[in-house]
Amino acid sequence: MFVWLEDKRRIRRIGRWFGWLSLALVLLTMLTGYGITKFRIVDPLTAGILGKAVSQRWHETVGLLVLAALALHVGIALWSRWRGAQD
Numbered sequence: 001m002f003v004w005l006e007d008k009r010r011i012r013r014i015g016r017w018f019g020w021l022s023l024a025l026v027l028l029t030m031l032t033g034y035g036i037t038k039f040r041i042v043d044p045l046t047a048g049i050l051g052k053a054v055s056q057r058w059h060e061t062v063g064l065l066v067l068a069a070l071a072l073h074v075g076i077a078l079w080s081r082w083r084g085a086q087d
């Protein structure tokens, strides 16, 4: 019982980390999105790192990572609440 509570706390902490990761990735998705449509502003603002071509490539990849991180974040959050109601 005690070990289980410790494990559950650890899993919840991992779920929260996925929340922060989701937030960072959502912001990066937005930034790379603007890097495609507003490249004249984003390119110089990021010292040429996020040019139009790089933004286009990253936008797709980061978008998929957002979905994965968010699925884990929401999955763990719901699971821990559901388990909480049980024990």
Ligand code: HEM
Binding pocket: 012, 013, 015, 016, 017, 019, 020, 022, 023, 026, 070, 073, 074, 077, 078, 080
């Ligand atoms: C882009 C969408 C989202 C972002 C960026 C996000 C971000 C976060 C972050 C950073 C935390 C941790 C806060 C802390 O450290 O105290 C958190 C906690 C939480 N989130 Fe999200 N979240 C998102 C969507 C969702 C959704 C859709 C759900 C539920 C269906 C959800 C449920 C929760 C719950 C229940 C917690 C508390 C977890 C706990 O205390 O164990 N989140 N979220």
